[in-house]
Amino acid sequence: MKQKFVRSILSGMLAAAAIAMSSTAYAANYDLTVDYVTIDTGETQTRGIGYNGSSPGPTLRFTKGETATIRVTNNLDQPTSIHWHGIILPYQMDGVPGISFPGIAPGGTFTYQFPVQQSGTYWFHSHSGFQEPDGAYGAILIAPQKREPFKFDREYVVVLKDKHPHSGARILRNLKMMPDYYNRKQRTLSDFIDDVSKNGLTPTLSERGDWGKMRMTPTDIEDVQGFVGLINGKSPRQNWTGLFKPNERVRLRFINASAMTYFDVRIPGLTMTVVQADGNNVQPVKVDEFRISVAETYDVIVQPKEEKAYGIMAQSMGRSGFAFASLAPRVGMRAEIPPRRTDAPLLTMADMGMDHSSMGGSGMDDMSGMDHSTMSEMAGMDHSGMGAPKADPFYASGSGLIPKAVNGGKFLSYSDLKAQKPLYADRPATREIELRLTGNMERYSWSINGIKYEDAEPIRLKYGERVRFKFINETMMSHPMHLHGMWSILDAGKGKWNPVKHTININPGTTVYSETEVDAPGEWAFHCHLTYHMATGMFRKVIVEGGPAVAALKNGSQ
Amino acid sequence: MKIINLIAIGCGVIAPLLSFSLTAKADNPVFYGLQMEQFEYRAGDEGEKLFSWNGGAFIGTDELKLRWQGEGERDINAGINEKLENRLVLQTPVSDFFDVKGGVRLDTPKGTDRWYGTVGITGLAPQWFEVDADLFVSETGDSSARLDIAYEGLITNHLILTPSVELNAAFSDDPEIEVSKGLSNIELGLRLSYDIIDRSISPYIGIVYERKLGNTASLAKDEGADYEATFAVFGLRLMF
Amino acid sequence: MPKFNSPLMRSIAISAFILGALAVSRAPALAGAGHSGGHDAENSLQIGAPGKMSDVHRTIKITMEDNFYDKEKIVVRSGETVRFLIENKGEFVHEFNIGTAAMHADHQKEMLIMMEHGALEADKINMSMMKMDMGNGMTMNHDDPNSVLLEPGKTAEIIWTFPKEAELEFACNVPGHYESGMMGKISSQ
Numbered sequence: 001m002k003q004k005f006v007r008s009i010l011s012g013m014l015a016a017a018a019i020a021m022s023s024t025a026y027a028a029n030y031d032l033t034v035d036y037v038t039i040d041t042g043e044t045q046t047r048g049i050g051y052n053g054s055s056p057g058p059t060l061r062f063t064k065g066e067t068a069t070i071r072v073t074n075n076l077d078q079p080t081s082i083h084w085h086g087i088i089l090p091y092q093m094d095g096v097p098g099i100s101f102p103g104i105a106p107g108g109t110f111t112y113q114f115p116v117q118q119s120g121t122y123w124f125h126s127h128s129g130f131q132e133p134d135g136a137y138g139a140i141l142i143a144p145q146k147r148e149p150f151k152f153d154r155e156y157v158v159v160l161k162d163k164h165p166h167s168g169a170r171i172l173r174n175l176k177m178m179p180d181y182y183n184r185k186q187r188t189l190s191d192f193i194d195d196v197s198k199n200g201l202t203p204t205l206s207e208r209g210d211w212g213k214m215r216m217t218p219t220d221i222e223d224v225q226g227f228v229g230l231i232n233g234k235s236p237r238q239n240w241t242g243l244f245k246p247n248e249r250v251r252l253r254f255i256n257a258s259a260m261t262y263f264d265v266r267i268p269g270l271t272m273t274v275v276q277a278d279g280n281n282v283q284p285v286k287v288d289e290f291r292i293s294v295a296e297t298y299d300v301i302v303q304p305k306e307e308k309a310y311g312i313m314a315q316s317m318g319r320s321g322f323a324f325a326s327l328a329p330r331v332g333m334r335a336e337i338p339p340r341r342t343d344a345p346l347l348t349m350a351d352m353g354m355d356h357s358s359m360g361g362s363g364m365d366d367m368s369g370m371d372h373s374t375m376s377e378m379a380g381m382d383h384s385g386m387g388a389p390k391a392d393p394f395y396a397s398g399s400g401l402i403p404k405a406v407n408g409g410k411f412l413s414y415s416d417l418k419a420q421k422p423l424y425a426d427r428p429a430t431r432e433i434e435l436r437l438t439g440n441m442e443r444y445s446w447s448i449n450g451i452k453y454e455d456a457e458p459i460r461l462k463y464g465e466r467v468r469f470k471f472i473n474e475t476m477m478s479h480p481m482h483l484h485g486m487w488s489i490l491d492a493g494k495g496k497w498n499p500v501k502h503t504i505n506i507n508p509g510t511t512v513y514s515e516t517e518v519d520a521p522g523e524w525a526f527h528c529h530l531t532y533h534m535a536t537g538m539f540r541k542v543i544v545e546g547g548p549a550v551a552a553l554k555n556g557s558q
Numbered sequence: 559m560k561i562i563n564l565i566a567i568g569c570g571v572i573a574p575l576l577s578f579s580l581t582a583k584a585d586n587p588v589f590y591g592l593q594m595e596q597f598e599y600r601a602g603d604e605g606e607k608l609f610s611w612n613g614g615a616f617i618g619t620d621e622l623k624l625r626w627q628g629e630g631e632r633d634i635n636a637g638i639n640e641k642l643e644n645r646l647v648l649q650t651p652v653s654d655f656f657d658v659k660g661g662v663r664l665d666t667p668k669g670t671d672r673w674y675g676t677v678g679i680t681g682l683a684p685q686w687f688e689v690d691a692d693l694f695v696s697e698t699g700d701s702s703a704r705l706d707i708a709y710e711g712l713i714t715n716h717l718i719l720t721p722s723v724e725l726n727a728a729f730s731d732d733p734e735i736e737v738s739k740g741l742s743n744i745e746l747g748l749r750l751s752y753d754i755i756d757r758s759i760s761p762y763i764g765i766v767y768e769r770k771l772g773n774t775a776s777l778a779k780d781e782g783a784d785y786e787a788t789f790a791v792f793g794l795r796l797m798f
Numbered sequence: 799m800p801k802f803n804s805p806l807m808r809s810i811a812i813s814a815f816i817l818g819a820l821a822v823s824r825a826p827a828l829a830g831a832g833h834s835g836g837h838d839a840e841n842s843l844q845i846g847a848p849g850k851m852s853d854v855h856r857t858i859k860i861t862m863e864d865n866f867y868d869k870e871k872i873v874v875r876s877g878e879t880v881r882f883l884i885e886n887k888g889e890f891v892h893e894f895n896i897g898t899a900a901m902h903a904d905h906q907k908e909m910l911i912m913m914e915h916g917a918l919e920a921d922k923i924n925m926s927m928m929k930m931d932m933g934n935g936m937t938m939n940h941d942d943p944n945s946v947l948l949e950p951g952k953t954a955e956i957i958w959t960f961p962k963e964a965e966l967e968f969a970c971n972v973p974g975h976y977e978s979g980m981m982g983k984i985s986s987q
Binding site: 147149150151152249271273275283284285286301303418420421497 | 977
Binding site: 172173174176177178181184185186187188189190209212213215226440442443445452454535536 | 586587589590591593620651654655682684685686711712713714715716756757797
């Protein structure tokens with residue numbers, strides 16, 4: 001009896017110690033296995049790929065200043081790789097087969113090792129084949145050495161994923177056979193009848209004719225529909241739940257690990273204060289809703305005050321699907337799924353780049369702070385303080401994609417993002433590189449400057465220069481462009497406060513600039529992060545010439 | 559002599575495509591697919607019972623595809639293949655929306671077998687018309703042309719009404735296959751399909767009107783054969 | 799649409815804007831916690847009043863960082879007069895403001911307007927815009943005795959006599975800072 005009592009005390013202490021260790025141990029060493037897993041969304045069960053037996057994989061935690069050592073063992077019957085998205089590291093550790101390293105052969109182990117030089121929310125994913133859409137992704141959280149410029153009582157990772165019942169390879173094959181294979185949001189006969197009764201027959205025919213002439217459709221917003229939106233691997237039905245105590249500040253680290261889907265995120269009843277974007281702190285901005293492009297991250301602080309469940313609603317930009325999760329004061333409580341928005345956007349001729357009054361470079365000048373609409377509008381403004389919403393200069397003027405918050409409140413724009421602490425001194429760029437984002441929807445082939453990756457020369461940068469990338473989106477889709485190895489300073493018209501990102505979204509019909517301090521020698525990937533755009537050619541190799549010799553890193557590739 | 563003609567045509571078409579394919583980089587991804595636009599039972603207005611199909615498969619890269627196209631029509635009552643056509647072509651893009659293709663065609667219906675050399679274009683015309691236009695030169699030196707146009711009208715995003723037209727013309731009399739110079743045949747179709755499993759399996763019902771034209775029609779009339787027919791059709795559209 | 803390029807047009811626009819905003823304010827304290835012209839007696843009762851140096855028995859040092867204070871909580875005795883020495887060690891403008899949660903919430907809306915119109919930037923205060931007369935004696939001037947707005951590197955002092963009992967907070971109402979946690983409770987004993 002007594003012995004049993006002692007034993008239970010002991011085991012309790014052990015458990016407590018284990019909990020204490022797990023919460024404080026920002027381990028710098030990880031072992032990851034890449035495995036075939038079953039992904040169960042409650043609606044579909046598919047074979048996918050995960051890490052350490054699950055998809056998403058475990059959340060990796062580091063502290064700035066540590067050296068990260070991650071041993072990755074490939075249990076698949078195909079080569080694999082892991083790319084540490086947004087992490088600044090020696091290029092041999094970047095994990096892009098064919099550029100950084102040869103990849104990890106079936107049965108092989110590769111040891112990634114790099115100094116952790118940054119803090120924030122990031123993620124990792126396979127850069128081989130279609131393993132990432134098939135489930136090979138996970139979160140990376142890096143704690144700063146000093147305290148954060150914001151306060152929170154607890155935090156959760158919120159990883160968004162567009163889990164499709166088809167494998168990535170099959171999806172691309174279908175898109176190649178029929179580009180609108182997955183588009184079930186196209187305009188139909190009843191839309192035609194509606195438009196005729198609203199606008200008359202002639203205007204409707206002429207509008208249809210304009211699109212038909214281009215052989216493009218205004219509904220071409222989500223290439224791959226039919227997915228189930230997941231949050232932390234859970235479908236809306238499975239309802240991932242994060243617990244809170246009323247009045248606590250909760251930090252939500254949103255990561256969009258989707259293959260193809262942009263999400264509009266809101267938490268009805270709560271304002272979100274955005275404090276970080278792509279791992280870098282931003283000057284806090286209060287929003288009711290934000291759009292997260294594929295591969296981006298946003299950290300927000302919320303302060304739920306009531307003893308009730310709040311829903312995290314992430315509806316896709318094209319409204320073809322959604323992810324949902326709950327924040328609840330108790331286990332088992334779940335929030336009501338709010339009515340789904342049916343305001344599926346339609347592209348306009350502005351998105352086709354037909355309207356040249358759109359942004360270009362000039363849009364940036366408009367953002368200097370003082371050019372609000374008319375005085376009468378200002379006077380009539382309500383005290384919510386926001387005023388008539390400014391036109392978001394990161395959408396073509398008249399674009400069909402311009403988002404609106406469901407509650408009429410503030411929707412985050414790139415032009416709201418200001419670096420909390422700029423990583424680099426502001427200086428003029430040494431040169432400009434023009435990258436036209438191009439493609440052919442009917443052939444489902446995507447490219448940069450009209451040239452696919454297979455046929456393209458690498459982009460050569462000089463160590464020490466500051467290049468200004470001019471992205472001109474000539475397609476009708478949004479493209480989240482991701483440069484590996486170096487930061488992209490988004491030109492949001494904020495001078496030294498321009499936000500520092502790893503993924504820059506460029507909406508149709510717009511031109512966006514970003515600048516990069518070329519401070520990482522080696523060879524890097526630069527691509528659209530939409531899986532099937534990347535796979536069909538919207539991809540470049542970047543070679544940084546000169547600079548300190550990159551020490552041959554010892555690694556455990558076998 | 560005939561064979562030499564054929565080889566000449568074949569080489570003329572295939573050689574440039576092939577040389578292009580060899581210069582293309584090896585890491586171009588290869589895709590493949592199988593599509594059956596028509597796979598159907600046809601019940602004629604005069605008691606005809608036919609089984610008819612029209613489809614194809616491809617393998618290749620963006621720059622070069624090898625495509626098989628087949629179509630046929632089997633008279634179920636008589637147990638004979640009225641039409642049996644197989645084409646093997648190479649296909650490469652020539653513009654944003656059109657591909658050029660060239661290769662060979664072998665017809666093996668009941669009666670005379672026939673080899674053809676073929677060139678054509680295929681693609682998407684403005685206002686979403688799917689167009690296929692082919693030129694054929696047979697081993698006997700007779701040439702002919704075919705134009706296929708189809709349009710997918712979305713009643714809903716799953717219920718699709720597809721009108722189609724196929725027009726055949728001959729540039730010389732070819733009595734061996736009962737075709738005369740000029741427009742020889744037209745087939746109009748209207749099919750209503752419903753996608754039940756993705757776009758893989760879409761059952762449909764429809765109506766098809768087929769008519770011989772010009773001298774080809776006269777020829778049929780003279781022989782007392784049918785020169786026009788209307789069918790109720792039901793079948794499956796398949797895509798894998 | 800006119801653009802307000804000249805300073806004069808800008809000033810007029812801002813005045814009109816602020817007036818419009820204030821006119822529809824639902825708050826009991828018209829100008830919230832920090833602006834001239836609306837600070838009434840009701841608020842004084844709630845939050846206390848400026849104190850005299852002679853009543854001060856205690857000095858509390860407050861350091862501002864980006865975006866937090868070095869203190870999460872302040873404990874005062876009922877009716878105590880405290881001298882606050884406030885220093886901004888951050889790289890951004892910060893506020894130290896004594897008020898109720900509701901007053902802070904209202905003041906945040908005003909500061910958002912200030913920021914959107916350039917009177918307040920992340921790291922500096924445009925004094926000329928703040929002092930601008932809005933036509934009825936009200937300005938955006940940030941001169942209420944219960945608050946200070948400090949540029950980086952600046953210091954300030956507040957002597958404050960707390961009421962007998964109150965639920966007060968000290969807070970920075972620069973947009974987003976309060977929500978990020980730059981605030982704390984003042985508990986009176």
